[in-house]
Amino acid sequence: MAAASNLPSEDQFLCSVCLDVFTDPVTTPCGHNFCKKCLNDYWNTNNQNMCPLCKKVFTSRPELLVNTLFSEMVSQFRQSTQQKASSSSSEQQESRPGEVPCDVCTGTKLKALKSCLVCLESYCETHLEPHLSRPGLKRHQLMDPVENLEDRMCLKHDKPLELFCRTDQTCVCMLCTVLDHKMHEFVPLKQECEGKKVELQKTEAETQEMIQKRRLKIQEVQHNVKLSEEDADREKAEGVQVFTGLKESVERKLKELITTIEEKQRSTKKQAEDAIREMEQEISDLMKRSTEVEKLSLSEDHLHLLQSVQSLNIHHPPPTKDWSQVSVPPASHEGTVRRAVSQLEETLSDMRKTLVKLPMKMLVEVEMKRFQKFAVDVTLDPETAHPRLFLSDDGKQVKRGDVRKNLPDNPQRFTSCFYVLGKQSFSSGRFYFEVLVKENTVCTLGVTRESVNRKGNITLSPQNGVWTIQLMYGNVCYARDDPSVHLPLKSVPQKVGVLVDYEEGLVSFYDVEAAALIYSFTGCSFKEKLLPLFCPDFYGMNSSTLIISP
Structure with a gap:
């Protein structure tokens, strides 16, 4: 163990000028070793003949002779290093497509482990060793291997891009912070990346x-x-x-x-x-x-x-x-x-041919059966109800009262007309609901657009975004179209069905018990949400109840 600890270390075979293994090592009178070329170059660029390491000045330039014994030791060390590198290279992975290759390898390129931002080269495990052991190279900035290292250098100052300028939203080097980007806000690249x-x-x-x-x-x-x-x-x-x-x-x-x-x-x-x-x-x-x-x-x-x-x-x-x-x-x-x-x-x-005509009632019955799959559960919205209207707790019935309730005058509430809207709104597809009206003599049913005026008198017409019918005195009915249409009914409706097809622009009213079509608004143009509209008594003549049927 003592002998092993006395073996020369790698640092003893490195020239302190070039930081590489000695080439033609020579010894100065002060006892320090250098590459012959490195020492001559050093003396040629200085006015004095001094030792680069201890700075001892010689009166005349010493004669430089290669240290034979030390040169043999350096040669043995170099051979040993090459053998280790060769052995290590055989164990390392060859660079594959998409991986960064080592820039130093000759022949087969091995996979790079790190890239140096100072040398602007990428190194495999073997060629990375000097950067991990030599004092001068240890100070170099290493990172995970990347291609095109020159793109990571500031084009203007040839320095690594290490900071992010938040003012200009760009990556800069240290010199940029005191020159081109002075007084700007900077953060390290890592900090900006985290954000x-x-x-x-x-x-x-x-x-x-x-x-x-x-x-x-x-x-x-x-x-x-x-x-x-x-x-x-x-x-x-x-x-x-x-x-x-x-x-x-x-x-x-x-x-x-x-x-x-x-x-x-x-x-x-x-x-x-x-x-x-x-x-x-x-x-x-x-x-x-x-x-x-x-x-x-x-x-x-x-x-x-x-x-x-x-x-x-x-x-x-x-x-x-x-x-x-x-x-x-x-x-x-x-x-x-x-x-x-x-x-x-x-x-x-027109052809005056005898034909057993198909009963229209049968066809309407067939259609109305299909409406059931579009049935929706409508409940009344108390926030929209006129203060004279009284709603049941389940939101299915509405009746006009004689007393005006003291309610908040919110933007949704009707204040001039005895109207109330359903809570549910619709902006696509089809929907259907039924209302019991058998006790009413004067009532209004239909749908309206969401933006209908709620604070003044309303003219019931499609032009104003309201599609309704009004039942009066049993068998008198008006469709509030443009203009209104008088619809004499053969029987008094007990239950009215309302069908809306948003895309088709259709609002149809049916006498459910008689399986008869009362009236259809066709060619409507719906551009906003639609809500069911109810009025149990628009003349103030009765106190009957409108009931939304299941």
């Missing part, structure tokens, strides 16, 4: 949320397409059943009916496929961005991260459509068969 990583993580979360929303929207669209296809199939089957009994002269109308339904379905399906394709493309773009953000957020390369963040523009996600307001509802086929039959009746009447 950027937090932003990247937030961006990643937002991107994933956008992806998830679009996937859910795709599921919704696909589900609606399926419902639309089922609805179309049912409608075609009913159409075939209705027209089967007609003679050959009316078969052309049956084909037109089926063609109309199928064309509408194809249009709906194409609209859905276009929306799905666009959302899938956005998902693909967002996933690509997510991958880039995730990869960048895991990077330990501070400079690369900061430079890439600038181009990635993490604060502004890629342009995408707001899909929250986009809807591809099932195509509406309500009334298709009924309208076709009406046209046939007119045609056959």
Whole structure:
């Protein structure tokens, strides 16, 4: 063990001038060893002949003779080092595509372990050894291996980029802080990277949320397409059943009916496929961005991260459509068969042919059965009720009272008309609800847009965003259209059904018990949310109750 500890160390074979293993070692009169060339070069650049190590001055330049014994020891040390390097190289991994190779290796390039920002070179385990052992090289700045080390140097001052200028949002060197970027705010690259990583993580979360929303929207669209296809199939089957009994002269109308339904379905399906394709493309773009953000957020390369963040523009996600307001509802086929039959009746009447006419009541009954799948649970909103209106605790009944309640005059409350709105609002698809009116002699039912005037008198008309009917004195009814339409009824409605198709622009009212259509507002243009509207007594003549039916 004592002999081993007395073996010369590697530092004893390094020239203190070039910091490399001795080449032609010579000894000065003061006893210090140097490379012959290094010592001559040192003396040639100085006015005095002095020892570079102890600074002893010689009156004349000493004659330099190679130290033979020491030269042999250096040669043995060099051979031993090369053998170790050769053995170590055989154990190291060869550089693969995408990995940084060693800049010093000749022939087969080994995988680099570190890069030096001073030498601007990357080193494998063997060639990295001098940077770990030699005093002069230990001061060099090492980092994980990267390519294009020259890009990490300040182009103006040829110094490593070590700081981040928050004022100019760029990476700078030490000289930049006192010259070009004087009085600016600086932080170390690592500190700035930590902040950027937090932003990247937030961006990643937002991107994933956008992806998830679009996937859910795709599921919704696909589900609606399926419902639309089922609805179309049912409608075609009913159409075939209705027209089967007609003679050959009316078969052309049956084909037109089926063609109309199928064309509408194809249009709906194409609209859905276009929306799905666009959302899938956005998902693909967002996933690509997510991958880039995730990869960048895991990077330990501070400079690369900061430079890439600038181009990635993490604060502004890629342009995408707001899909929250986009809807591809099932195509509406309500009334298709009924309208076709009406046209046939007119045609056959003109032809004066005998035909057993199909009862319209049967067709309306079929349609109304389908409405049930669009039924919604409507409850009254007390925040909108006129102070003279009294609501039940379950929000299903409303009645006009004789006493005006002392209620807060909030912006949602009607103050001039005896109206109350439903809590539920609708901005797409179809919905249906029923109201018991058998005890009422004067009442108003329908839907209104959310922005309807609530503080003054309201003119009931589609132009003002209100679609209603008014029942008066049992069998008198008015549709408040532009202009109002008088609708004499054959019977007094006991229960009124209200159907709204947002995309089709349709509001229809039905006498549920009689299975009869009362009136339809068609060609409506809905641009905001719709809410059910109720008025149990617009003349102040009775105190009956409107009841929202289950």
